Amino acid sequence: MYAAVVHALGEPPRYESVPEPVPAADEVVVEMLAAALYPLVRSFASGGHYTGGDALPLVPGFDGVGRTAEGKLVYVPGMEPPHGTMAERIAVPRAALMPVPEGLDPVAVAAAMNPASSAWIALRERARLRTGESVLVLGATGNAGRAAVQLALDLGAGHVVAAGRDPHGLEAVTRLGAHRTVALDGSDEEIATVFGAAAADADIVLDYLWDRPAQLAADGILRRRADLTRTLRWVQVGSAAGPDMTLPSAWLRKADVLVSGSGLGSISLARRNAALRELLARLPALTPATEIVRVPLADVEGAWESAVRSGSRIVFVPAGGDEDPGASEALSDREPARP
Ligand SMILES: NC(=O)c1ccc[n+]([C@@H]2O[C@H](COP(=O)([O-])OP(=O)(O)OC[C@H]3O[C@@H](n4cnc5c(N)ncnc54)[C@H](OP(=O)(O)O)[C@@H]3O)[C@@H](O)[C@H]2O)c1
DSSP: OEEEEBSSTTSOOEEEEOOOOOOOTTEEEEEEEEEEEOHHHHHHHHTOOTTOOOOSSBBOOSOEEEEOTTOOEEEEOOOOTTBOSOBSEEEEEGGGOEEOOTTOOHHHHHHHHHHHHHHHHIIIIISOOOTTOEEEEETTTSHHHHHHHHHHHHTTOSEEEEEESOHHHHHHHHHHTOSEEEEOOSOHHHHHHHHHHHHTTOSEEEESOOHHHHHHHHHHHHHHOSOTTSOEEEEEOOOSSOSOOOOOHHHHHHSOEEEEEOSTTTSOHHHHHHHHHHHHHHGGGSOOOSEEEEEEGGGHHHHHTOEESTTEEEEEEOTTOOOOTTHHHHEEOSOOOOO
């Protein structure tokens, strides 16, 4: 059988012949149908993820959708390196498999689950969103940010502000229902002022960016906040703009600000898996927020280095998958997002 195989950290995987998986007593073999490429997958394959791990060779791919020998469509969550999902067949602990609701396209599920789960877990488990609350999404034009706008509304947010760089992406999140947008365009003072005008009374910030945009958002919000004792729950989810930011100590004293994070280490595996099952059950009711770029797994090496248009996601389909005629158009030379 064939798989994508990384032989040197940071190098793209090669499509090559590998031995069939041999399942342990508690494992089953799953025939993979779709596995998405996103910042975490790239990060594992470069050895740069905070959970560590640099074993080689590695098969990349963190999650995906496949079929069991009994013909059941299943979601495979959280395969850590070196045993990833970008292979024709993989061995997975039986208990880890999650049923995919009837009628869903495996490729669409593979595209949606990582971005949607980032928002689902952050909003429900970390921010504990309550009906009617106001949410600011920083980095709303990417896959995770678009899902965050959609899920915040779906979970009952009363007001959603979407902030990002890409004007087309900001139009897209407005179509998804965002009440207001903030363009990350202009001088620091201009951007902070717009954040203050649009989101001063936010209850929750879902932050996919960190670095300068997060600093400007916090500055703008805290300057204009009407009630400084109204709790601001800032949930750090991604660092697409950069890994560090300056957090003036006064910001944590002048207002009631709670800073937390949402990632692989911030909730237990049991809670994470329960949240993923809930999200899978919710998927049929949600409009897809991601534009899918379907690429045969055989083309993994060439597609790996390409980034795609804002809000699009590469999904690799093993042998037999249909190639997306628009795939090469959607691939571009932009820098992929930081994990
Ligand atoms: N903790 C978790 O559970 C979790 C789960 C999923 C993702 N994440 C993280 O969340 C982040 C976004 O993931 P994604 O799947 O949405 O990636 P993506 O689809 O590639 O989108 C990347 C986003 O980051 C924005 N961006 C990149 N550089 C920027 C900069 N310098 N300033 C402002 N915006 C910038 C892009 O803006 P443009 O649209 O203008 O290009 C886009 O909105 C990544 O850091 C990822 O690792 C975390």
